[in-house]
Amino acid sequence: MSYHFIKGCPLFYEMFEEEIDYIVSRAKILIFEKDKFVVREGDEGAELYILLRGHAEVVKVVDHEPVVLNKLEKGDVFGEMVIINENTRTADIITTDKCEILCLDYQDIFKLYEKKPKLFALLSFNLSRLLVKRIKGFSSTIIDVSTNSKKAS
Numbered sequence: 001m002s003y004h005f006i007k008g009c010p011l012f013y014e015m016f017e018e019e020i021d022y023i024v025s026r027a028k029i030l031i032f033e034k035d036k037f038v039v040r041e042g043d044e045g046a047e048l049y050i051l052l053r054g055h056a057e058v059v060k061v062v063d064h065e066p067v068v069l070n071k072l073e074k075g076d077v078f079g080e081m082v083i084i085n086e087n088t089r090t091a092d093i094i095t096t097d098k099c100e101i102l103c104l105d106y107q108d109i110f111k112l113y114e115k116k117p118k119l120f121a122l123l124s125f126n127l128s129r130l131l132v133k134r135i136k137g138f139s140s141t142i143i144d145v146s147t148n149s150k151k152a153s
Helices: 003-007 017-024 080-084 106-115 117-152
Strands: 028-032 037-039 047-053 056-062 065-072 092-095 099-105
Touching: 003 017, 017 106, 017 117, 047 080, 047 106, 080 106, 080 117, 099 106, 106 117
Parallel strands: none
Antiparallel strands: 028 099, 037 092, 047 099, 056 065, 056 092
């Protein structure tokens, strides 16, 4: 595994290579061809994912029409809500080309709490940073949509 790339992933920010290796060694690598579902909205899941190679889209069906909420690329994390005990997937993740995805299971992540609490705390802190960044991005999108909607009226 390329530590230079993985270390740049926001989930592993400020971690040492040995710490990253400890987490990654418990993960699986999944391969998906183009136009395949990684997760489906409404499904139960207990995995967090990191896109290692390829591209995917976060898609939600609104009024029977698919809406692309986000485009994912190398290094992006998704499915992270499982860490805060939200197991129901809130959107579809669909590959737009062949993808290689690192898959971390909730149980393996939670074992960090018992075996390496400082590492679990750092992972949780990084996850919090990631979620705050995402919320800020969605807030900007909502403001843009609202502003454009008012201009169109």
